[in-house]
Amino acid sequence: MTQPTQLRTFLWYNNGMQEALNFYKQTFGEQMEVSEEILTAEHLFTAEFSIFGHEFIGMNTPGGETFNSSISLALGVDGQEEVDRIWEAITHEGAPGRCGWCTDKWGVSWQVIPFQMQGFLGHSERSKAEQNLGAMMQMSKIQLSEFVE
Numbered sequence: 001m002t003q004p005t006q007l008r009t010f011l012w013y014n015n016g017m018q019e020a021l022n023f024y025k026q027t028f029g030e031q032m033e034v035s036e037e038i039l040t041a042e043h044l045f046t047a048e049f050s051i052f053g054h055e056f057i058g059m060n061t062p063g064g065e066t067f068n069s070s071i072s073l074a075l076g077v078d079g080q081e082e083v084d085r086i087w088e089a090i091t092h093e094g095a096p097g098r099c100g101w102c103t104d105k106w107g108v109s110w111q112v113i114p115f116q117m118q119g120f121l122g123h124s125e126r127s128k129a130e131q132n133l134g135a136m137m138q139m140s141k142i143q144l145s146e147f148v149e
Contacts, residue, residue, distance in 0.1 A: 008048075008055040009073075013106055017060030018044045020106050024051060027089040067107035069097065074111040080144045087112050087141045096140045113142060120147040 013020060021044075024032045028051050036048040047058045052075075077083055087096075090112070093105040100113045121136070123129040132147045139146065 006055075008057055011056055011058045011067075011108065012064035013058060013060045014062050014064050014066070015060065016106055017047065017058050020104070020108075021047060021049060021058070023089075023104070024049070027086065028052070067103070067109060069101060069103070069109040072101060072109035072111050074113060077112060077114050079114060079116065083112055083114050083142055083144075086110075091141075098140060099136055100139070100142045102141075114144055116144055117142065117147075120144075120149075123148075 021034060025034075031052045032049065034047055034049045037044055038046045044060050046060070049056050049058065051073075054073075075086060077086060087102060090104045090110055091102045094103045096102050097109070100111050101109060102112065103109050117136070120132040121129060123132060128148050135146050135148075136142065
């Protein structure tokens with residue numbers, strides 16, 4: 001074997017992948033990079049890109065299934081300010097969900113979860129951990145100020 005096996009996420013956009021790539025670049029800045037694009041006479045057909053080092057292949061052609069929340073991209077972020085920034089960008093033309101889930105304009109499901117949640121949900125006092133879990137279950141966008149320490 002000359003090359004190692006790779007695992008990348010494949011996303012089939014029925015249309016609008018170039019717009020999605022531009023949006024991801026705007027939202028994630030230097031953490032989003034397009035490494036290869038294949039163009040047809042009509043439009044961008046495929047692209048290889050990464051977000052925070054996670055590699056994707058995107059295809060832009062009609063006929064695919066629509067995205068749904070059975071698979072989502074989980075973003076671990078640091079603090080409420082980053083939760084707010086990314087949540088607002090994704091839901092601006094997308095849709096909020098529950099417990100930190102949301103979908104972008106193209107139907108890709110994202111989880112925007114602050115690293116700090118691990119401490120709240122794994123609190124050493126079981127009653128506080130349960131209270132925090134209950135609070136999270138009522139949230140759309142995660143609000144760290146709603147958890148008990």
